[in-house]
Amino acid sequence: MRFKTAQIRLVSSHPEVYEPCDDSFALVDALLADRSKLIEHKPKLCMEVGCGSGYVITSLALLLGQESNGVQYFATDTNPYALKVTSETLEAHGVHAELISTDIASGLEKRLAGLVDVMVVNPPYVPTPEYEVGREGIASAWAGGEDGRSVIDRILPIADNLLSDKGWLYLVTLAANRPLQICLQMRQKGYASRIVLQRSTDEESLHIIKFWRESDTQ
Numbered sequence: 001m002r003f004k005t006a007q008i009r010l011v012s013s014h015p016e017v018y019e020p021c022d023d024s025f026a027l028v029d030a031l032l033a034d035r036s037k038l039i040e041h042k043p044k045l046c047m048e049v050g051c052g053s054g055y056v057i058t059s060l061a062l063l064l065g066q067e068s069n070g071v072q073y074f075a076t077d078t079n080p081y082a083l084k085v086t087s088e089t090l091e092a093h094g095v096h097a098e099l100i101s102t103d104i105a106s107g108l109e110k111r112l113a114g115l116v117d118v119m120v121v122n123p124p125y126v127p128t129p130e131y132e133v134g135r136e137g138i139a140s141a142w143a144g145g146e147d148g149r150s151v152i153d154r155i156l157p158i159a160d161n162l163l164s165d166k167g168w169l170y171l172v173t174l175a176a177n178r179p180l181q182i183c184l185q186m187r188q189k190g191y192a193s194r195i196v197l198q199r200s201t202d203e204e205s206l207h208i209i210k211f212w213r214e215s216d217t218q
């Protein structure tokens with residue numbers, strides 16, 4: 001059974017796990033838009049931070065398809081139910097990833113430093129009071145603290161450590177997260193960026209930003 005992206009009917013669910021939503025679809029559409037580049041990129045190790053239902057990491061593995069034989073996939077989440085659901089979603093599509101219950105990539109710093117060729121992140125980005133960030137269960141899926149940036153700002157330096165020299169980061173942001181400022185911040189760390197996809201829904205304006213090291217001529 002081979003699809004280009006994960007099939008919603010095969011995506012597992014749990015009341016405490018974030019269901020694929022507009023932001024998840026926008027991220028997968030951005031990956032699809034970049035599919036030929038991703039295939040040419042020949043990633044060896046791909047990673048998702050905050051995998052939720054597994055819709056995105058499964059889609060990434062499927063869209064890389066046959067070309068991705070031998071590619072290793074990793075996915076993390078703080079919500080243990082998310083890892084169970086992701087494992088079911090991956091299995092239903094016949095693909096595999098190593099799943100780790102952790103805060104962002106805690107414990108993986110040494111193992112994966114400089115090795116991640118593609119990182120995908122749909123973080124908790126909704127502006128909320130700071131005390132809502134990192135709560136147990138489904139609330140951790142969206143609570144992003146001030147400007148929705150609390151988790152994003154912790155992810156960026158970790159991504160910088162984990163990404164390989166040719167590594168690409170795809171990050172979902174909301175207009176309220178000040179995406180331009182995120183790009184400038186990453187520029188200071190030596191990253192170029194491009195908005196791969198911009199989508200406005202009734203509720204939010206989403207930007208999927210791709211980052212890569214300026215030293216790597218894409």
Ligand SMILES: C[S@@+](CC[C@H](N)C(=O)[O-])C[C@H]1O[C@@H](n2cnc3c(N)ncnc32)[C@H](O)[C@@H]1O
Pocket residue numbers: 018019020021023024027049050051052053054055056076077078079082102103104105122123124125134140141142151
């Ligand atoms: C907006 S949801 C996205 C889920 C899925 N990637 C998707 O696109 O449908 C954010 C996910 O990040 C997880 N998360 C929140 N804080 C995290 C952290 N500090 N480390 C790892 N995962 C986290 C949540 O549990 C949730 O599953």
